[in-house]
Amino acid sequence: MDDLGFFRELFTGLNRGLLMSIMLIIPSALGGLVIGITAGALRAFGNAAVVRIGDGYAALFRGTPLVVQLFVLYFGLPNVGIYLSPYWAAVTAFVLCSGAYQSEYVRGALLSIKRNQYLGAQALGFTRLQTIFWVIIPQAMRRALPGCGNEIIYLIKYSSLAYIVTFMELTGEGKTIATEYFRFTEVFLVIGFYYLILVSVAKIILRKTEKALEVPGFGSA
Amino acid sequence: MFESLTVIKDALPYLLKGSFATGGIVLGAMLIGLTLGVLMACGMVYGRRWVRWVVGFYIWFFQGVPVLVLLFLFYFGLFNYLGFNFTAFTSVTIVLGMTTAAYQANIFRGAILSLPIGQFKAANALGMSNVQAIIHIVLPQVLRISIPAWSNEFSIILKDSALAFVIGAPEIMARTQFVASRTYQHLPLYITAGLIYFVLTWSGVKGLRALENKVRIPGYSHQGK
Amino acid sequence: MSRSEPILKVENITKSFGTAHILKGVDLELPKGGIKILIGPSGGGKSTLLQCLNCLVTPDSGTIWFNGSVVDIQKSKELYAFRQQVGMIFQDFNLFDHLTALDNIIIALCKVKKKNKQQAKERAMVELEQVGLSDKGHLYPAELSGGQKQRVAIARALAMDPKVLLLDEPTSALDPELVGEVVAVIRSLAQKGMTMIMATHQISLIRNLADEILFMKDGLIAEQGTPRELLGAGVCTLSQGFCDKLNEITGEEI
Numbered sequence: 052m053d054d055l056g057f058f059r060e061l062f063t064g065l066n067r068g069l070l071m072s073i074m075l076i077i078p079s080a081l082g083g084l085v086i087g088i089t090a091g092a093l094r095a096f097g098n099a100a101v102v103r104i105g106d107g108y109a110a111l112f113r114g115t116p117l118v119v120q121l122f123v124l125y126f127g128l129p130n131v132g133i134y135l136s137p138y139w140a141a142v143t144a145f146v147l148c149s150g151a152y153q154s155e156y157v158r159g160a161l162l163s164i165k166r167n168q169y170l171g172a173q174a175l176g177f178t179r180l181q182t183i184f185w186v187i188i189p190q191a192m193r194r195a196l197p198g199c200g201n202e203i204i205y206l207i208k209y210s211s212l213a214y215i216v217t218f219m220e221l222t223g224e225g226k227t228i229a230t231e232y233f234r235f236t237e238v239f240l241v242i243g244f245y246y247l248i249l250v251s252v253a254k255i256i257l258r259k260t261e262k263a264l265e266v267p268g269f270g271s272a
Numbered sequence: 273m274f275e276s277l278t279v280i281k282d283a284l285p286y287l288l289k290g291s292f293a294t295g296g297i298v299l300g301a302m303l304i305g306l307t308l309g310v311l312m313a314c315g316m317v318y319g320r321r322w323v324r325w326v327v328g329f330y331i332w333f334f335q336g337v338p339v340l341v342l343l344f345l346f347y348f349g350l351f352n353y354l355g356f357n358f359t360a361f362t363s364v365t366i367v368l369g370m371t372t373a374a375y376q377a378n379i380f381r382g383a384i385l386s387l388p389i390g391q392f393k394a395a396n397a398l399g400m401s402n403v404q405a406i407i408h409i410v411l412p413q414v415l416r417i418s419i420p421a422w423s424n425e426f427s428i429i430l431k432d433s434a435l436a437f438v439i440g441a442p443e444i445m446a447r448t449q450f451v452a453s454r455t456y457q458h459l460p461l462y463i464t465a466g467l468i469y470f471v472l473t474w475s476g477v478k479g480l481r482a483l484e485n486k487v488r489i490p491g492y493s494h495q496g497k
Numbered sequence: 498m499s500r501s502e503p504i505l506k507v508e509n510i511t512k513s514f515g516t517a518h519i520l521k522g523v524d525l526e527l528p529k530g531g532i533k534i535l536i537g538p539s540g541g542g543k544s545t546l547l548q549c550l551n552c553l554v555t556p557d558s559g560t561i562w563f564n565g566s567v568v569d570i571q572k573s574k575e576l577y578a579f580r581q582q583v584g585m586i587f588q589d590f591n592l593f594d595h596l597t598a599l600d601n602i603i604i605a606l607c608k609v610k611k612k613n614k615q616q617a618k619e620r621a622m623v624e625l626e627q628v629g630l631s632d633k634g635h636l637y638p639a640e641l642s643g644g645q646k647q648r649v650a651i652a653r654a655l656a657m658d659p660k661v662l663l664l665d666e667p668t669s670a671l672d673p674e675l676v677g678e679v680v681a682v683i684r685s686l687a688q689k690g691m692t693m694i695m696a697t698h699q700i701s702l703i704r705n706l707a708d709e710i711l712f713m714k715d716g717l718i719a720e721q722g723t724p725r726e727l728l729g730a731g732v733c734t735l736s737q738g739f740c741d742k743l744n745e746i747t748g749e750e751i
Contacts, residue, residue: 122458239345243336246337251332
């Protein structure tokens, strides 16, 4: 019966945590994409100064551990009078970090489009904006999709770091129960499977999307 | 402002000493990952059905569960359960090693499959056994091709190693947290820690690029095949 | 030793990939010093047959005799030892891309024949010299021309002292101006009495080297005979027709 109580508490806790995790992941993924696309486009097409700033941003956030970024935002900023809640500290860190990685894929995708595509569009009388919308974005999107999708899968897993700044998501809820009952193996295996399900679902969606957008002979190279 | 600089100056040698632990974790993990990764990649390409199934499950598991959860699972749970009395340092090294092995297995698998099949056939035709062909012909080429992806894995593991502090391994992040909790200079200290990681990542990637150039085979461009 | 004693003999070799029956029961006897040439349309099974002869492709059925005794291809030790005695030259060379020309020859000598490095190197130099590439040993495959690559591949096979050489369209992947150097090497091998079976579209080789021509079609040997019998003036054979077509393409005189 002790087991029954344990499992009831475990799954109640974990389901609550799962909801919190999803509330972290979705805004962070969307924010990361917006930042990533913006930064990626600026890094691909901006003037020298903009490219430098963009490259610096990406290098900084890709070159340091996410947990350090999180600590700077949550524990560090109060030193200069800025207080972020655990939730907002986590979302901000995830958006900035994820955006840096996303920008790398977006930039790569944009730069991979050959000059003849622009020339072809111009020759047909497309305006600059029309070229971007009808030729460049559809191609770049397909090139960037695998990388960007993978990044979101990473984000799902790294959302567990929010627990370190005391936000009670999946890992945090689990850790509490594990410590209380001193049953680490079972609890963390179950948490592991929660994440596996999230990640597997994300992978399936990603693969379906890639399939749906597939153009014969249009490689990702 | 001045105070922060003093704190950083005083703490820096202490923080930098953490690089040894961090370096040890990363090096150990990458070597575990390399060994397991190569074995699993060979298993996936050349193995029987059950081998492929086991490896596939391993990769699915270790790529799908967050490093933090794996750390807790193994350090507090499985290692104890199985009677291993590993230190935090050893546990982190093994867990990161097993994680990167899952990714490295995929890297090496891709590299093996990208080699022209003729390389294996020619080795067989000369009388080499399959194992000899893998060791002398396939792997030397696969490892060279894999260096860029491997260097990416290195930088991921270096950054993941910062999570070691949650179970108390005495690396850079744990030391930073220790000083910060005493001086309350969180911002400058964590920025310093970030910079140390940045320099480590950057020099590691630079070093691997130098290695890549060193072992480059004249005229051998993999893409051309 | 009589010239007719077969060094390599196969009986009833069959091979299918899925529903495609590539070989439908091929018999073949190769006497010591003999040279047989396989011709025929692509997809006729020439390449598969050659790769079945040293079991790079495992035949579905059939028996292989080497030097008078059956090769048990289920026993890997026996198979590896058999392959050492049967050299193979591939259409696309298959030099090991991570090794220099010299090391390409050395590696099998060291790892398979267990020779020491010095002996292996000396032997490799001799073989490179034979194919006229003694000054190219330090170059990597990607730094060699196609013709040079194929000559290194031949040197590599010969260094193993094979009793038989299988050649799978050795000149087909070469630019026309590089064919000559490889043909010259093959000719000199023939003069030294090397036992060979070769698939080729090279008319000059077919005409001048073959003891016997085997015309393969749809997984079977459809015609078999000396060049005179199959390609002589006035005969009307599949081989003749095939070679006429090759002539139209290459403009080479038969």
